[in-house]
Amino acid sequence: MSKPKVLITRRWPVSVEKKLQQLYDVTLNHDDHPFSADELKQALQNYDAVCPTVCDSLPAEVLNVANKRCKILGNFGVGYNHIDIAAAKQQGLMVSNTPGVLTESTADIAMTLLLMSARRGAEGDRLVRAGQWSGWCPTHMMSSDVTGATLGLIGFGRIAQSMARKAHHGFGMKIIYFKPTPADPSIVTDLKAIRCETIEDLLPQCDYVSLHCPGGNDTRHLINQSMLNLMKPSAHLINTARGDVVDSKALIKALQEKRIAGAGLDVYEGEPNIDPGFLSLENVSLLPHLGSATIGTRTAMGEKVLENLAAFFAGEALPDRVA
Template identity: 40%
Template structure:
């Protein structure tokens, strides 16, 4: 039996590659960076299946180049890089990797909350500089977390996990009402959380943690108008998608004191940042490491591989985004 050809656009943990090699001919990009558009289109020409990253744009041009493609597996939970409708029109199943990185990303949101609130990165820099003169009662005053109000924008898997972790800090929890009006019983019943409109969440939250997907409705959800509705003492954290925040406006808001601080793991134009952001001491800036624990990254590799192998055998992948193309729902 002829084994299918699989292309992996960047090296992933070995456990996923070993699984793929048991049932396919596997070629992995030898570049430890995102492929250029032309490199990607050339590399997928003979592929029956592809595992790619959030940085790979999967659209009509990609599908035209990958004319033999029988399935695409995203090594990410987000999938705004995939034109799912186009894949469905062409009968190509696509998948993502939800659940396996939920706790890791929620934990990182909390790392950013505390780092921004207690000025961890800023004060670490002072200590490393050798210029700290010694303890003083008015130095490096930060914000309390315990007993404050946490606003969750996007109460899905990761947003829910982040909110649940607030129990140890006796926080009041607000979460953004969905367009469908659907509530989150876990947050309602366990935390006594309140489902509120966006403006109220902005006005009452001391910490706002962003976990929503990137859609036309959420792009630039946080702009200067939104920042003006927040408390001047508020901290904004984003572990979701960079373009949910209008980054130039965030720089202005942090410079002017419209909000107190921000903690970011994602950026509007990754890997670039908005001009001036890197110079701000009230911004904690991480290089998209929300899922960067060994167990999470290996679980992502395993799930992506199982998704793709299922597609190549005509079966429903565990986390398919368009199962109807396989005659399933």
Template identity: 40%
Template sequence: MAAASPPPRTPRVQVTRRLPAATEGRMATLFDTVFSPDDHALSRDELAAAMADCDVLVPAVTDVIDAELIAAAPDRLRLIANYGAGVNHIDLKAAHARRILVTNTPGVLTEDTADMVMALILAVPRRLAEGEKLVRSGEWKGWSPSGMLGHRIGGKALGIVGMGRIGQAVARRARAFGLSIHYHNRHRLPETVEAELGATWHADLDEMLGVIDLLTIHTPRNADSENLLNENRIARLRRHVYLINASRGGIVDEEALVDALERGRLAGAGLDVWAHEPAIDPRLLALPNVVMTPHMGSATLEGRVAMGEKVITNIRVWADGHRPPDQVLDGLR
């Protein structure tokens, strides 16, 4: 295979979605940047056209970049600088085969996402969304000893699937609220980290599911995690369990989840992500014990600007002829 030519000093960069003004301003100054005229998810044809006219593509989670699109891209496209940490929407093997580097933005959204998860952990058992709707409806008749009774979380057991940066950040917050921490991970954490978090490792996910009171998901979506929480595993959860997912839609089997909630096999759920975003199963919309947010787990201005800085750094280092600091290898970071 012939050696690749050096990157252009001022690369042409195509950005698929609107970014914070500060980020767009810096990118416009540093690169030959083409921005999206509005903030809509690009169609497949629009995405192909963008890939055909740039050295660097800056996509977001809404852009599915599969093997066919990558194969059709001209040799000019050399870097996909993803605006986000997750890369399950990019065919990494196809990109590698075309010698297209892929980068992401790890680490900068950890605390924001953990805050949102903790908010859902509190909101679902305490029925915050139901209470807010009741007040707005004008039907609230005032305080009552038996009104809007929920459940306390202190003293309960929280199960965490995926104990990476975000999972550990959630564990720290949850421990402060009096929850005991259980986790399932491909690899056990060092004893010092377990001691800091008060965390108990379960090598067997199915075994952990039977001993917890709340469950939160923090694993990437890939071939191994697709429908990881399937019908059989959801059935292992006890009836009083609340399930939280602010990771990726598709990790939880939505059909099985809806069925369990409708039949009272689960106490409730807090969902920030969906299998077929932005479409949401209308049966979920009808359930009062499900708190739903529009994929906003990382939606802080500070986090979005930090993501932009990561993207800019990756492009600049690549344009200088060096390996970008956040290059994605082997499909996962």
């Protein structure tokens, strides 16, 4: 009996690729190039399973390709707003993701960006590398306190809760959050977290605001000029969620005009094409979408995809089905 044909759209950790080669008739992306729309259409026509990443845009016009062989999209990542879920359902395509395993690493990056932005870490690194540091002095590169400050979280799922634990228990930060419904009482009690009824209520209270909501049409430009105007001039915005949650032009203008103190970004609208306005700013810390980029996390993500593929080809329920 022939093995199912599986396509992996980008390079995965070697240990996971080896397992894929043992289990399936797998095609790997050896040069790790981003797939075009035409390549994705051909993949849907030629493979039983396609395993995309956030880099692979799968709108309806791609998913609706004729003569489709593919029956499952085993997404390598927890976010799936790059896939038109409604079109996938209409086409009878199952979609799975990789929840849970990237919680801590992404929360770590959110805290990293908060600290970088608060303490002007990226700016200081650039100064030293450029040979422009003339030595310590009492007023040089003064920055913002983190310990005891107020952290506001927009979205309060696994990653936001993990960041809240690190911030509250590690730095004594006060935690407030926005979520349409109240969080688990035990979590709220542990973190002494206070729920805000609206984002507009949350923003003026925060020294730091961290975004943890999904991407997509419902949250596109959730943080826009009017929302940024509600933040304190001393506040910092952190985004490890999805780039399109923030209106880049509005954020750049707010940073230029010092209407907020700083920002730390791991995700961007239209990435990897970053608005050049960010590149000339000193008060923004920029990372290249490193949220889940640890060896352990990325391996665990691949193992999650393997579990979903195994269940699918065995005719069993997918552990992490989203469509």
